[in-house]
Amino acid sequence: MRIAVLSGKGGTGKTFVSVNLAVTAKNAICIDCDVEEPNGRLFLKPEESVTEEVYTKLPQVLEEKCIGCRKCVDSCRFNAMGFIKNSPLVFPEVCHSCGACSLLCPTGAIYELKRPIGIVERGRNKEVQVITGILNIGEASGIPVIQNALDTKITEKSIMIIDCPPGSACSVMESVQTADYCLLVVEATIFGFHNFKMVYELVSLLQKPCGVVINKGDYTYYPLINFCKENNITILCCIPYQEKLAQIGANGEVASEKDDETRMIFSTLLDKIRMEVRE
Known part of the structure; x- marks a missing residue:
């Protein structure tokens, strides 16, 4: 099963959800496709990493x-x-x-030369295979790096968690092409809701089944709740803002490994996603 984790804007908690889902699933592959600013590895801390350079072809004129x-x-x-x-x-x-x-x-008169544009780093954290795409600074498109990172074999029993770039641009579309399910992470704010609707439109165009995780949901934001009801979008869980989660994140640790309540939230979330995919 391939689960793509998306958000309409940066800072919503997409990587937080991705790494916690991967650790909870255990037999998982966590791919960071946010190639301009990948930070999943800061929490998963992969060991025995192997790096592969990614090239594109650049025309030259004779x-x-x-x-x-x-x-x-x-x-x-x-x-x-x-x-x-x-x-x-x-x-x-x-x-x-x-x-x-x-x-x-x-x-x-035209031939092509290989030009390096980034790297893909592959390592492991216990039962989680960690794959990170990293785009070279100044490059305009990270799609070749994303394609290389996603070119990973998956067994029937394993789960692939794809941490997508924020927003709804071409790089996001590339990241979700092979996904079986899209998990939309949203903040319960006006700005978060506005950008969430753009991401929802993208996954709808791609005809991908999806559900919602409300992160930092300290209160009920009715425009978001009503939108989900009107469009028959399942709200899978609401993660409240808690100081302990902020502290765990600031220490570069995975919350589901440090906090029993968070572990239960993500275990339940994973079960709900499995049920959604089976349906």
């Missing part, structure tokens, strides 16, 4: 073969190429490595 036909420039849907002084110019920051320019060049 000017002596170029005839100035502009087919490469005109074919680039991402506007990653320009034509300056009778020669194509590549803009690496917006290139999506689709290969169209080299494929359409009639003279073979």
